[in-house]
Amino acid sequence: MSTPLERFIACMEYQPCDRRPNHELGVWPQTADRWRKEAPNTVCNFTWDWFTRETALNLDRREYIPVNYGFIPEYQSKVLEETDEYKIILHSKGYISKALKGGACMDQYLKFPVETPSDFADVKRRLVSGIPERYPADMDAQIEEWLKRDYPLVLGRNCAANGFYWRAREFMGTENLSYAWYDYPELMHQMMEFFADFIIETSRPVLKKINVEYFVLNEDMSMKNGPLLSPETFRIFILPHLARLIDFLKSHGTRYVMVDSDGDPTQLISLLMDAGVDGIWPIERASGISPQELRRKFGPSLRLWGGVDKRILSMSPDAIRAHLREFIPLIEQGGFIPTVDHTVPPDVSWDQFRFYMEAKEALLSGDFFALER
Secondary structure, three states: OHHHHHHHHHHOOOOOOOOOOOOOOEOHHHHHHHHHOOOOHHHHOOOOOOOOOHHHHOOOOOEEEOOOOOOOOOOOEEEEOOOEEEEEEEEOOEEEEEEEEEOOOOEEEEEEOOOOOHHHHHHHOOOOOHHHOOOOHHHHHHHHHHHOOOOOEEEEOOOOOOHHHHHHHHHHHHHHHHHHHHHHHHHHHHHHHHHHHHHHHHOOOOOOOOEEEEEEEEOOOOOEEEEEOOHHHHHHHHHHHHHHHHHHHHEEEEEEEEEEOOOOOOOHHHHHHOOOOOOOOOOOHHHHOOOOHHHHHHHOOEEEEEEEEOOOHHOOHHHHHHHHHHHHHHHOOOOOOEOOOOOOOOOOOOOHHHHHHHHHHHHOOHHHHHHHH
């Protein structure tokens, strides 16, 4: 039997193995509550940390070097105004939002930490690279254990570093950022250069001591109808710094670099690949894309993770089987790890999810006959 590390590398390199990796993202809190009622004896020992593993579901083990790429110090969270209907809150990332107490809708975003170029200085002082507070106190001891690993090791948890677009959106908000590429181009060049330098210099002390299997840059820069910035804007402002960052990561022992974006990022994928990106995930099916389509369009140089339509999981066993059968050619070829295209929503029962996982295990092991039953 192969180890999780052997299995992962074989899949990413289009090589045969005992089976493909078994990964998943997780579930909504409401989903976990539902399953605790439906199958209390089965899920009572779940860790719910599916990025790492879940033994009861036969998920493959992964571990993450917990580097803190966030604000140090964070902004001081506090309630600025409160009524019977809402709260206005300053959050730790510096933005101010209005939240209805009924919780029936998304927050309204009122203010962000960067509104003009002069505001960026206060953000930069919270992103000093390489300071001791960014690393676990026992990192050297953990590295001694990681050097003996038989599972993939990842630099940073998912969403730890975020990405160029993502972080700029946190600084400015989606609408303000959309204008800033045109209104404040010098600021945006400075911001993208600064962020690349920050990730490089924060990652350097770790990568001097240990190689990792992969690094994920979280972007969420697309919606259903395509990217939130044009390919030309991406090429001018982000591409040079992304390429520089990836060159550093790979020259310091990072085997693969993946980009996480919801929605349909297809128009940007060629640029991502030009920068050295190895793969994309989670391939959100509600946006009209599929892993099969992306493989046809971009070939095996683009690895693919995700692609299982979460909306299918609440349907019949026949629908779930038919959906998984679509992935057989990708499983045979490699370079594809199927997972639900986001966390599992609460309209999925435990029995439906259990059936999906059992059918997916057959797919991963190449038992395609089981999907015909």
